Amino acid sequence: MSTEKNIYTVTIYTENNIGLLNRISAIFQRRHINIESINSSVSEIENVSKWTLVVKLHVDSMKRIIGQIEKQVEVIKAYYHTDEETIYQESCLFKIKSDLLFDERQIQNIIKESNARIVTVNKVFFVLEKSGRKEEIELLYRELSVFGIMQFTRSGRVAVTKNEMKISTMLKA
């Protein structure tokens, strides 16, 4: 059995019901597995929620957990994919003192080079938004942290797969 842990993007299509978050997270908690990130939103199908989780696991554990997730009554289908099989992004917001925008010319260059977007500016602070891979966001964080960051937040991963996920046809069947 391979002992190597991989990063997997877990995609779960579910009914939109109260308590399902608890039920899904309990599957990981019970096995002492940390969820690196989690995102829940509407999906491409009406009244179906789509969850995107990132976990670090052995492939055998991953398969077993997918089985446990799919076993839940309100789960329609669960998938796992490697980074190579998905297109994924995260999003983040930086809140930074407005003075720095004018006092530290370097910041403007960093914003330009990183393809970050200024969401709002007022006298006290400005807010920077950046979408991208985790590494890009981490790089930007490191660069900006030199100047001081008032607040920082990063979203969970959102991902789509390169291959088709046949959920709509499954639901029709």
Added chain:
Amino acid sequence: MKETETIQIVRKETATTERISGSEAVIKCLLAEGVDILYGYPGGAIMPVYDELYKYQDKIHHVLTRHEQGATHAAQGYARISGKVGVAIATSGPGATNLITGIADAQIDSTPMVCITGQVGSQLLGSDAFQETDIVGISTPVTKWNHQITKASEIPEVLAKAFYIAKSGRPGPVLIDITKDAQFEEFDFKYEKCKGIRSYKPVPETDKNSLKAAAELINKAKKPLIIWGQGIILSEAEEAFKAVIEKAGIPAAWTILGVSAIPTSHPLNVGMVGMHGNYAPNVLTNECDVLIAIGMRFDDRVTGNLESYAKQAKVIHFEIDPAEIDKNVKTDVAVLGDAKSSLKALLPLLNANSHNDWHHKFKALYEIEFEKVIKNDLHPTKESLTMGEVLKEINIHTKGEAAIVSDVGQHQMVACRYANFNTTKSNITSGGLGTMGFALPAAIGAKMAAPEREVVMIAGDGGYQMTIQELGTIFQQKVPVKIVVLNNEFLGMVRQWQQLFFDKRYASTEMVNPDFVAIAKGYHIDAKKVTKREDLKNAVKEMIDCKGPYFLEVRVEKEGNVFPMIPTGASVSDIRLE
């Protein structure tokens, strides 16, 4: 004239609905699902439902247990012997949390059960109100499904789903929490049974190719071994299973929950696998060339060390729950689906066979186990009574027709090893969770579900005292269960481990016990204590002949051990006989 017309029209429109309270709707849903008995304990947040139970008492029988845990185990016993959904009901807060052990037990042993709990009014949710607890949150990891109802109008659909989910596919427990205001609220009631849920596929489709592949492996096998589990019983595949093993001539061993699917005396029955199972099937698990698992889940108590479990064999797994495939043991062929239909489809693909030489190996190993273990258990020469000889007497007097409800520990292993079963659904025990205190309330449920059956409960002195208060239920309901306590004044299984692996340091395993006979008699239950071999036969006979409930305490050997035994972490083939 006009007025009457309007009234008539309105009546027509509401012909299929009626305006009733949420609590009355609960009863009507239960009746629609064929529930005629439920086990529970009243309290503040469930009182509206109890008020309706009072009104409907001619149609639905509520059994007041002495603890909510007892209600769940009784519901389990009811479900296990009948195959129907057991129902337990309790109030909010402590009433609800007391259900958890039984729910967890039902989850791991795949027992269909619906639990209904009252909850504080929806306006009080989250306010730390009196007897408020987040039972939906608490029960989530141990239920197949759960749901909280805050509006009466949700009751019919949610309860219909609850029964459908509990019973279909791989069965399990469902908990429905109903706020008090939803119980009082009136609405237009209409009930429709649940026929399907889009996100839930109870029985996976059976792939014909995997069936063919399985048949090929079985037909080519020289030393095939079947291990069957409760899946045979849950899918009522007993006859199909018998046909398969008889045609292919394959020795068949069972897990603790699988026993009774075929009669104990069946010539192809080679005994129990696992930690305290029989010698031959355990040893030969590591010699067979094809291992055929049917409706079982390779529990660690069955497999011992997985690294050295059946590595030489091709493994075929017949299973209803896809999550069980490759969970513990990697399979070569997985046949998903309901055991009954899979086995029926398998039968014509199999060649007739007898595997005589292979059977001789089982017989030879049985002889060794008989000499070293079984003979001393069933026909002891030492002075003190053994648990095995009590089972032997019970077999004689019940002729193998009884349902045996065992608790957890040494006596459980002895009961499962030595009890004779002629009919299916007759071994009721807590297999996966190992819940001490299971047996007494489970026996109540079993006897009430099958009043024509003899139901013999067997417990140790430890587990018996965990739910001993249910004697009150037996007395009040006049449930004629036979209660056997095998008293060794120890928590015997733990003591055995302390002896074998902790250098005889008997930490907190010795029990100073009360006068059990006096306690039973306090509940007006006929009772007797046996300490000598010469009194055993008559005492068991008296118990079985008794029309009402009966309590029999047998003082057995204090430091008796259960063998064979696979020590934790050892391989199945390293099973110890002494």
